[in-house]
Amino acid sequence: MSASLIEMRGITKSFGAVKANEAVDLSVAPGEILGLLGENGAGKTTLMNVLFGAYAPDAGQILVEGRPVGIHSSADALAAGIGMVHQHFHLAPRLTVLENLLIGIPGKSGRIDRAGGLARLKEIGRQHGLSLDPALPVSALSVGEQQRLEIIKALFRGAKLLILDEPTAVLAPSEVDGLFAALRSMAGQGLGIIFISHKLNEVRALTHRCVVLRHGKVAGRVDDPANTTSSEMARLMCGHEIVPPTKVASTPGGSVLLLDRISTSGHAGTPLREVSLFVRSGEILGIAGVSGNGQRALADVISGMLPPKTGTMTIAGKAVAQFSPRSVQALGLGRIPEDRMTTGLVTNLPLADSMVLPRIGTEAFSRKGLLNPSAIRAFAETQIKAYDIRCPGPMVRAGALSGGNLQKALLARELAFDPKVLIVSQPTRGLDIGAARFIHEKFLAMRAKGCGIVVIGEDLEELLMLSDRIAVMYEGRIAGTLAGAEATVARLGLMMTGAEGRA
Amino acid sequence: MFRLEARTSTPAWFNLALPLLAIGAALVLCSGLIAVAGAGVIEAYGVMLSASLGDSYAITETLVRAAPMILTGLAVAVAFRAKFWNIGAEGQLLAGAVASCFVGAIPMPGTLAMLLMALAGAAAGAAVALVPATLRVKFKVDDVVSSLLLNSVIYYALMALIEGPWKDSFSGYPISPPIEDSANFPVLVEGTRLHLGVVAALIAAPLVWFLIARTTLGFRIRVTGENPEAARYGGINVQRVLISTALLSGALAGLAGVGEVGGVHFQVMSDISPGYGYSGIVVAMLARLNPLGVVPAALFLAAVMTGAEAMSRATGVPAFLSDVIQGTALLAMLVALLFTAYRIRRVAT
Ligand SMILES: Nc1ncnc2c1ncn2[C@@H]1O[C@H](COP(=O)(O)OP(=O)(O)OP(=O)(O)O)[C@@H](O)[C@H]1O
Numbered sequence: 001m002s003a004s005l006i007e008m009r010g011i012t013k014s015f016g017a018v019k020a021n022e023a024v025d026l027s028v029a030p031g032e033i034l035g036l037l038g039e040n041g042a043g044k045t046t047l048m049n050v051l052f053g054a055y056a057p058d059a060g061q062i063l064v065e066g067r068p069v070g071i072h073s074s075a076d077a078l079a080a081g082i083g084m085v086h087q088h089f090h091l092a093p094r095l096t097v098l099e100n101l102l103i104g105i106p107g108k109s110g111r112i113d114r115a116g117g118l119a120r121l122k123e124i125g126r127q128h129g130l131s132l133d134p135a136l137p138v139s140a141l142s143v144g145e146q147q148r149l150e151i152i153k154a155l156f157r158g159a160k161l162l163i164l165d166e167p168t169a170v171l172a173p174s175e176v177d178g179l180f181a182a183l184r185s186m187a188g189q190g191l192g193i194i195f196i197s198h199k200l201n202e203v204r205a206l207t208h209r210c211v212v213l214r215h216g217k218v219a220g221r222v223d224d225p226a227n228t229t230s231s232e233m234a235r236l237m238c239g240h241e242i243v244p245p246t247k248v249a250s251t252p253g254g255s256v257l258l259l260d261r262i263s264t265s266g267h268a269g270t271p272l273r274e275v276s277l278f279v280r281s282g283e284i285l286g287i288a289g290v291s292g293n294g295q296r297a298l299a300d301v302i303s304g305m306l307p308p309k310t311g312t313m314t315i316a317g318k319a320v321a322q323f324s325p326r327s328v329q330a331l332g333l334g335r336i337p338e339d340r341m342t343t344g345l346v347t348n349l350p351l352a353d354s355m356v357l358p359r360i361g362t363e364a365f366s367r368k369g370l371l372n373p374s375a376i377r378a379f380a381e382t383q384i385k386a387y388d389i390r391c392p393g394p395m396v397r398a399g400a401l402s403g404g405n406l407q408k409a410l411l412a413r414e415l416a417f418d419p420k421v422l423i424v425s426q427p428t429r430g431l432d433i434g435a436a437r438f439i440h441e442k443f444l445a446m447r448a449k450g451c452g453i454v455v456i457g458e459d460l461e462e463l464l465m466l467s468d469r470i471a472v473m474y475e476g477r478i479a480g481t482l483a484g485a486e487a488t489v490a491r492l493g494l495m496m497t498g499a500e501g502r503a
Numbered sequence: 504m505f506r507l508e509a510r511t512s513t514p515a516w517f518n519l520a521l522p523l524l525a526i527g528a529a530l531v532l533c534s535g536l537i538a539v540a541g542a543g544v545i546e547a548y549g550v551m552l553s554a555s556l557g558d559s560y561a562i563t564e565t566l567v568r569a570a571p572m573i574l575t576g577l578a579v580a581v582a583f584r585a586k587f588w589n590i591g592a593e594g595q596l597l598a599g600a601v602a603s604c605f606v607g608a609i610p611m612p613g614t615l616a617m618l619l620m621a622l623a624g625a626a627a628g629a630a631v632a633l634v635p636a637t638l639r640v641k642f643k644v645d646d647v648v649s650s651l652l653l654n655s656v657i658y659y660a661l662m663a664l665i666e667g668p669w670k671d672s673f674s675g676y677p678i679s680p681p682i683e684d685s686a687n688f689p690v691l692v693e694g695t696r697l698h699l700g701v702v703a704a705l706i707a708a709p710l711v712w713f714l715i716a717r718t719t720l721g722f723r724i725r726v727t728g729e730n731p732e733a734a735r736y737g738g739i740n741v742q743r744v745l746i747s748t749a750l751l752s753g754a755l756a757g758l759a760g761v762g763e764v765g766g767v768h769f770q771v772m773s774d775i776s777p778g779y780g781y782s783g784i785v786v787a788m789l790a791r792l793n794p795l796g797v798v799p800a801a802l803f804l805a806a807v808m809t810g811a812e813a814m815s816r817a818t819g820v821p822a823f824l825s826d827v828i829q830g831t832a833l834l835a836m837l838v839a840l841l842f843t844a845y846r847i848r849r850v851a852t
């Protein structure tokens with residue numbers, strides 16, 4: 001193998017008692033795409049933050065092109081040719097694309113070099129097919145475009161190594177192809193790339209080599225990802241086999257959720273136009289579609305956040321008179337939001353608070369306006385045990401939990417109250433396969449108990465695996481509904497573009 | 504070279520030590536000013552200490568001064584918990600003072616008068632706080648600006664009252680008529696100014712703590728302040744919580760005005776508050792928005808205020824130093840708060 005571009009030797013980093021990284025060795029050669037795999041909390045992000053200068057390692061060394069370097073800040077990392085695209089973007093929303101690129105770049109004699117910046121932007125666009133309108137404000141960009149801007153930003157600063165932390169978690173499947181083409185083009189020109197993802201088929205398609213972390217240590221390396229099976233990689237990650245859940249046939253009962261010609265307005269994103277759908281008890285309805293086709297509005301209407309302009313909704317036989325999170329919940333609806341960190345949880349307060357939040361006013365947790373702290377604690381402790389939520393205890397800051405554990409906590413807080421209908425959006429985004437499997441099993445168990453479940457998602461494989469029926473959304477309408485047996489990725493894909501009508 | 508590095512955890516002792524560190528830093532920084540003013544630093548701080556805490560009379564004086572700042576500190580702490588940025592405790596205090604003075608001037612049995620004074624003062628403070636809260640909820644008007652500007656409106660309205668229609672006809676000064684003698688708050692220790700309102704303020708702190716920590720309203724206030732989106736998704740009516748918080752906060756600040764009228768001045772004048780409403784912000788920040796922490800924080804500021812006057816008389820250092828110490832303590836606290844999230848790390852260059 002050629003001399004490595006970046007080498008990390010014996011990196012160890014602890015947070016209090018938690019060893020996030022322990023004696024990790026890793027190297028990337030020029031032109032190489034390295035996959036970094038591991039369960040939630042395995043230490044991938046921490047390791048990359050060490051490389052990018054956000055954390056100082058407790059031990060270990062970083063070498064750039066064979067020379068040891070001290071990286072104490074992101075400025076040091078950029079100077080050493082290391083660029084990173086974080087999961088949460090670091091962009092200034094009011095500034096334009098070009099201005100965001102030029103932040104922190106010294107201009108000519110104290111003035112910003114716009115012309116030079118424009119020229120470089122064009123050049124990068126031509127080289128890797130990464131184009132963006134330089135005059136657009138960042139707030140007008142889609143998530144995929146913002147990610148493209150972050151990549152361009154790194155290249156703009158002369159990155160020789162690009163770190164991408166779960167870049168595909170925020171992308172629609174169609175956007176993933178564009179990203180992969182650009183990454184391959186960059187690697188073709190000698191850039192090194194570290195790619196983190198929980199989706200093993202992506203890792204197999206893109207990377208040249210993989211390093212697998214488990215509990216902070218290197219658990220294994222994969223030299224030929226394309227010819228290694230997903231289950232083999234999964235075994236390296238979790239230390240045991242991951243078996244897909246078995247879905248038993250179930251006969252659906254009466255309808256538990258009914259939407260009749262619902263239309264919305266006054267909502268960011270695509271409004272709903274005359275959406276009618278139903279879910280029966282013991283049935284999982286998948287909602288597929290390219291993101292931005294009204295899924296957000298649908299989830300908001302069902303979860304009581306957005307009163308529709310026209311149309312009616314019925315939960316378990318009762319018409320919803322007033323749309324509010326509390327009233328739909330009282331009718332037996334359970335809700336798991338798309339964005340765990342901003343909508344689901346209160347990261348700065350104890351985990352227990354987030355777990356009881358939607359039902360704080362009920363007899364279970366308070367009486368006559370007075371909280372019942374022991375009941376709150378006991379509830380959280382019970383659920384932490386039942387769902388194997390890995391955390392120091394119910395009083396820990398919710399924000400300290402890993403994504404998979406947060407999702408389990410949100411699931412627990414709804415399922416504990418035996419909802420008749422459950423609405424979930426992107427239930428396994430950012431989760432490792434073990435955690436995703438756990439969530440899937442819970443859904444299937446709820447289905448067996450007679451709960452009706454609506455799963456809004458972009459991962460077609462997941463929808464096909466879970467759903468009894470799949471409805472496709474296109475431009476705020478239901479473009480068609482397929483029975484699980486007749487649905488295929490190809491057919492759904494066609495309907496998602498609006499090409500095929502009701503089947 | 505030194506750099507700031509994000510802390511991964513904050514030790515518990517550090518959170519407790521923080522206000523003490525801030526106060527210490529403020530005193531050290533201000534010693535330079537004392538020296539410039541030509542006095543001995545040790546001597547000046549010595550006079551401050553003995554005048555504020557040196558004997559039982561000094562202690563009662565400090566308590567009397569602390570009372571309004573405990574209440575305004577609680578008002579600010581409650582508001583800031585919900586991220587309702589109430590900078591208007593000063594105006595709410597003045598409104599409470601005016602309302603309670605009106606009521607106290609009406610002849611009636613003393614106990615009833617005191618009760619009604621408290622009610623009227625709390626209601627007036629709450630009404631004033633309702634203005635910025637409503638503007639924010641209905642029209643998205645910035646509450647910092649509106650609550651701050653309202654302070655001037657109320658101050659000049661008060662001035663207009665006591666220089667005009669409400670001016671005490673027996674006095675040449677712009678002051679209001681006094682309240683009835685029977686409405687004066689009972690003095691608890693003979694020969695001092697320690698009045699019933701001070702005890703009420705001290706009791707208010709644990710009550711507010713209980714409200715924040717142990718009631719569903721307090722839960723909703725905390726959640727709304729930390730993450731309004733999650734609060735809304737969780738079924739909390741965020742706007743109603745903001746309004747409730749404003750009413751509570753304004754009422755507490757209004758009660759501070761009641762105490763000044765009923766227990767200290769017995770009438771309303773233009774300088775009835777030497778900025779107790781603004782000091783409430785310093786108190787709340789030093790207490791890190793913890794209602795129980797408000798008591799020691801207010802006592803500290805009160806000690807500085809009483810002490811600074813004595814120091815000024817004894818050493819000739821201007822009494823303004825009290826304001827400087829307050830301000831410096833706030834700045835030091837804000838800097839110190841940074842160190843709960845970051846630590847300084849030495850790096851090789
Ligand atoms: N700032 C921090 N403070 C304390 N503990 C932390 C911190 N950051 C990470 N950890 C802990 O270190 C471990 C590794 O976390 P890390 O975020 O690196 O995992 P990851 O592999 O990126 O997981 P995921 O796939 O969920 O993103 C976890 O146990 C996590 O709880």
Ligand SMILES: [Mg+2]
Binds near residue numbers: 044045046165
């Ligand atoms: Mg991570």
